Every structure is written in structure tokens, then in C-alpha cells.
Amino acid sequence: MIEKNPGICPMLNASSGTAKNLIEKIKSEIMRNSLVKRDLIWLELTGCSGNIISLLNGSNPDFKFLITNMVNLIYNNSLMAAEGEAALDALVNKTGSDYILAVEGAISTKNNGLYNIIGRWKGEPLTALKAVQLLGDRASHVIAVGACATHGGVSAARPNPAECVSVQSILKRKVIKLPGCPCHPDWFLGTLAHILLYGEPELDDRDRHLLFYSMLIHDRCPRRSYFDNGVFATRLGEKTCMFKLGCRGPVTRIDCPVRQWNSYVNWPIRDDTPCIGCAMFGFPDSMEPFISYDTTRKR
């Protein structure tokens, strides 16, 4: 048997530092004055507006760095100072020039989109649906941020009363998808940084940024040895494998185990709970039940 593991391969290690590396690169480009700030529109649509909160939780870089050094944030409902039609001016005037569009939330299509009105322009309601149609085609890149935007998510959960759909279902163009509920700030900032520096990043067959979405949680889970030895938790709060409680780590491709959340202090499995697959297509309906106690425990 192998006595001592010399550690993780440095190459692998480098790839999990990613977002930070990209940001370092951005910083040096800024120092050399070679990075041109681009315009960013962040639309909040049919959802909980939690992805913008998650973005504010980013620390590497933080929000101030984002709006000072990376982009001109033109529109965001939660944060912009203007209100009413003056706020919408920024949006409507934007359709001619270059910008990157980030969308959080699904798009409600019921009643011609009237279940979600995001503003009023010249007396007419601007629905989430219309906003995406208006801004989607002309953006240089469209990034769907979070579960609702990438595949409908919780907003489209059965029986989908507001008839919510993903951004991709409305647009015929390429949409970069960053599923997660919410999206981790690094996944978004890393993707944005890549676009600013090199253009569209390498995507998988479902348009997820490969840098973040290539490995299964289960493959890098610190509790994997418990799984392999059949040691399964019977209730939350235990330190062993969460598989029998319903862990979705084995079908969820994302880097939570190595990245972790909120300034990298914790993540759901380390909090002694099963992964609920929030970064996987199909969340939530396909990932339920989240927690089960009555699973058979034979080996």
C-alpha cells in the first residue's frame, strides 16, 4: 500500500485557484492600462434577487473593484440610484452600443409576461420577457446567472404557476450558463474576467463555464472515504457521508468542495447537510427530496 500521499498535484491545484488567478491577471492588465472597461447590464427578473446579493458577497474581487476597475455597471434594480423612467433610460438607450448582459431570474411568460413587470416606459409596462427580447440579441455576451436564469429553477418549479422559462428559451443566441442557487460570486466574476481578457471562455456541451463546472462534488468531497467505506450519516449534524440522507453531490458538477462559500469559510456538506444539487440543471424538482431519513442502509 501507499504510505504517504505527497499531496495534490500542483497543476490541479492551480486550476482550482482560477477565479483569483484571473483577477490577478486583470489587476496587472489594469496596471498596464491595457484593460478597457466594458458596460455591464444586470437584469433582475422573475426570481428572488439573491444573485445580486451573492455578488455583493464576493471578496475576490469585491463589488467595488468590479464597478471601479472591470465594468461600468449601467443598470441594476437593487443598487442604482435613479428610479422610475429615468432609471429605464439607461436600459433603453443602451441597445445600440456594446455591452455584456447578465440576467438573474427566470422569465415569466404567463399572460404575455405580465406576471413580472420590471418597469414602465412611456406608460407601457416593461415585462421581464420584453426586457430580455430587447436587450438579449444585441449584447456581446449573455450570462445567465443562477438556477432560475439558466433553466427556470425555483421560479419554474412544478406546477410553474407563472409559466417561467430560462433565458435560453427566449433567445436564439449563445447564452453562457452559471447555474447555482445562488450563483457563487467567483463563478460570475471569473467568467466576466475571462470575457474581458480573452473573450468567451471554454464551455461544456450545456454552455457551462468548464473552469468551474467540470468536476462532480462527489469526486472532490472530503467525506468520500466514508462513502467508499459505506459509513453513512443517519441524521444531519453527523460528520460522515450524507448519501443516505439524499446527497446530490454525485450528480452535481461544481467546485464547492474546493472553493467553499462566503469568503471561503464553509459549504453545505461541511455544514453537515446533504448537497441539494442547486448548481445542477433540474434543480429543484429533479433534486428533491432534499432530505430523507427512511432510506435503506444495507451494504
Next chain:
Amino acid sequence: MAKRIVINPITRISGFMEIEAFIENNIIVDAKTEGLLFRGFEKMLVGRSPFDAVYFTERICGICSTAHGVASTMALEAAMKVIPTEQGRYLRDIIHGCEFLQNHIRHFYQYTTPDFIKLPENYPLYVTDHNDFRLPEEKNALLVKHYFESLDLSRQAHEMLAVLGGKAPHNHGVFIGGITTQASTDKIIKIKSILNSINQFIRDKMIPDAYTIGEYYQDYYHNGGGYGNLLSYGCFNNYAELGTLYVDPLAYKDGSIRPFYPSGISEEIDYSWYSDDTEPYMDKPKAYSWVKAARYYGIPFETGPLARQWLSGEYRHGISTMDRTIARVLEAKKITEVIGVLLENITPDVSVQKEYSIPEAAEGEGLIDTTRGALGHWIEIDDRVISFYQIITPSGWNLSTRSGNNLKGTAEKALIGTTIQNSDNPVELGRIIRSFDPCVSCQLMYIQMVGI
């Protein structure tokens, strides 16, 4: 003739909202607050596993997700007859407290201050449409500095939450019995140290900043009052050993404070986009919002930080736009103290989790005061799945529509009578509405319930 004003979007709130107001001789004579987002969570929850309600309902709202996790957990505990241990309650309330801090810091700096201070206009995000900025240059500059500093502190509030909750928004920690994990000493110490810096920030910057704004916008102590009826379901209260650290369930009306009785809650839909059998129905005559009208014995009440500060006796300066903002920052300080006390009483490494089973049929309610005010979840279980779910959010109280007896919602009432300086740029409306910290993401009522 009255002049009609429409503001949409009301930015710097969570969710989507329109204000429609009518102005005569520079005075608002009528107003409507309209919630413009509908998702239908209560319908979605039917048929799901009751255990899933906790993580599912958190997704109602990105800025106050923990609040829904807590209310949902309490409703489940009631239905399953699980009584959480005191340690479990302390731990859960610490997580809830962290969400209060995140919320209040972001609401005050990111949502409220841009109404009153001029942020650097070389950021397109901060370009404004009016000129009613009254702070002298150096004070304005100081608040701008704090606006950006606050981003670190609110982020840390969520970091502190994640230490026990796994991640934020949409934490995994709050669950039946208290929280999922244990508070080891390293976690306690980490939370303490973050709490310390947040406490300092609130004391040295946030509270003085709120009073600075109040000083230059004195008129806002005299508008936005509303009915002056205040209500709280209670929070950080009724601990076996620690007693009440903040506020008990109370209601204030006509100058007197009385205990609050849950049986007085009702919800009306006369002016909301629902048919009588509570299906969405946008062609309904008279209806103008997805928000329903929550009432206590038929009467509108205000809930939130000012109501709690008033009912607990911490702050009784007045009921107005500015008092609401002052109460919010003072409450932030109070919450840091409450978390401090709870932390002192934590026994490290206690696990509060059990193997739970779902009853064949049961029902329960979870009423809790949270960041924006009184939040209630009601659950019914049949055949081991959710058969009914009902949510009444704080904004269902504060931003309610009119009710059958034509009583206007609390915020509508607060707008009426306000003097507008410049009807081409009615900044007063947004400022008054934001003092309530509206959360339209939360507004997704489906099923009518009268006299629960």
C-alpha cells in the same frame, strides 16, 4: 385636477413595485402601491416533502432568505410536535441575527442613503435624476466613504452566517431542532471577532450617519407616518433561562400596547389580482397588485424595526419616514448585543439533530418577527406531503392593498398627505416607501385565508 404620477421601477428594493400617486396643490391625495411579481410559491409547495419546505421557501427572497427558513422550520416543528432545545434555539437565533445585520446594513447604505447623499457620478450606477441633496460637501463625502466601507461589513455579516449556516444566501443550517451543525469553539471565536467589528461599525458610523441624514432632512420626521398602528410577532424572546432579549408579541394602537393574538390575522384580496377561488386573475376590475391585504382584526398595521423598537420601549421618538430609518440602525446595534448574549450562552459542540419522521397528517404555524417585520408560515400535511402552505410576509402588512372596507394599506396611507416639493421630480415618494424596506420578491400569496 389632480396630477397623476407613476414611478416604476422603484429601484433599491428587493423585487418590483410601482407607485401611483395623485397630487393636488402639491399634496398627495391618493396613492397605490403595486407589487408586480408573481411566482406562486404556495401552489408549488403542495405535494412536496414537508422537510423540503425549509430550503425551498428560503428561495422566496434573496435578501431575507433566512427569515423564511426560520418561519418554515417553526411551522414544521409545530406540526411535528418537536420542541427545540434551548441550545438549538440560541444557535438558530444567532443565524437569524446575522441575517438581520446583513439586511439592515445593506438596506441602510445601499438602498436608503442614495436617496439622501450624492454618490460619485462617474459611476453610471449612481447617476441620479434629482438634486435634493442637502448634506454639506465634507459630510456627504464621509457618508460616501461609509457607503463603500459598509460593503465589507455586510459581506462579513453573511460570512458570519455561513460559519454556522454553510452558505448565504439560502443557508443550509437552519432546520428542525435548531441548526444542523455544532458550534465548535473555533466557530464561536470567528463569529465573535466578526461581530465585534460589525458592532464597532454600527456604533461609530452607521448610527451617526443616520442621525446626520435626519439632521439635514428634518421634514422627513414629519411625513410618512401612516396609521401609527404597530405590530410584532416577537423575536429573540421567551427563552427558558434568558427571558426576552428583544421583543414579545405585541400590538400598539390608539396609544396603548396589548398582547398580540394570532387569531386576529386575516388576509383580504378585494384589490389584488386573484379570483374568489384564489387563482391568479389579472382582469379583475379594481385590482392593482399581487400583494394582498394583511389585517389584524380588520385593521392595517405596520411591522418592522420601528414597530419593534417602539413595542420593546427602545425608541419612541415618533412614527415617520426618518424614525423608521433611525429605528433600523438602532435595531442593528441591538441585534449585535442580542447575538453577543446568545454566544455567551452557547455550549460548544452540542448536536441538536435527531432522525425525524413526518406525521401522516398534521398542521402547524410559525410566526416570527424578522428583518422587515412580522412573517408567518402555515403548513398542513396530509398523506405525509404538504397539502397546504400559506405565507404572510412583512410586506403583506406594510405594502398591502386596500381591503374590502376600503381601508388603504399602511404605506399607501403613509404617502397620502405628503407635500411634494417638485411634482416633476417627486423624490418624496420613493424615500417614504423605502423607509418600509419593501420586499416584493416575498409577495407571492396565493391562497386566501381569513381568520386563521
Next chain:
Amino acid sequence: MIKSEKTICQRMKQIIEESESNIKMLFKMPCIYARTSVLFELSANTAELNELCSQLIENENRQVQPTQSNITIEQLSQFTGKNGNPAYVAVNGIVYDVTNNAAWAAATHFGLTAGKDLTDEFASCHAGHSILDKLKVVGKLI
């Protein structure tokens, strides 16, 4: 429908071949990280050999009690993976055990539950994938 002795032996031969070439590689490898990963592979190989041997022994025993080979749809519906029952699913007439398959946590998989014939679902999601080979076969659906 238990794996035949022949397939087990073929697999064993394969593993031995792989291991031999791995050992050859190890002699030439300069990078310590790559070497470790090969060593891990080797130890995985011995683990699999071990597993295969137990299967051979199990096969011996099984021949004495050839129950379970035919399963009706009613019987299948008992095997939901809950409350002590194993989790079985049927695809194309063959019943597989997914009780401990990682992708079937809590006996559920992308909104599907165990105890059912999921032929159509499998065809719509995994057509052309060879993932069924990895599952333990428990019988035939009749």
C-alpha cells in the same frame, strides 16, 4: 443474470494486463505526482480483483438458491429503497440494484423513484451510455 464466471475471468485478465503496464511505467516516471496517481490506480486494481474474487465465491453460493431471478412488476414496486427494502429499477426487462449507487441518493434520481420500470426514462436520458454494466443485476422483469 449474474455475471458469468467467464466475464469475471476476462475482466481479471484485463486488470492484470493494465497493472503490468502500470508497473513498467512506474520504473520510468520522473514526476512524483504522476507516480502517486499510478500507485493509486494500482491499489484500485487490487481492490477490484478482490471484489471479483468475492463475486466468484458468491456465484458458487448463488447456484444453490436461484431465487430472485424472476420479478413481477408488483414485487418490483416493493423495492423502493425505503424502510429496509433495497432499491431496484428495471430497464429493458432487467432489474438492477441501485441501493448503493451514488447517483441514486435516497433511492431517487432526477425526480425518479426506485421500484419501477424506468425503461422509457432511461432511453430518454441515457441512450447510448454504457452505465448499466456497472450496476448489479438482480433478476428479470416478468
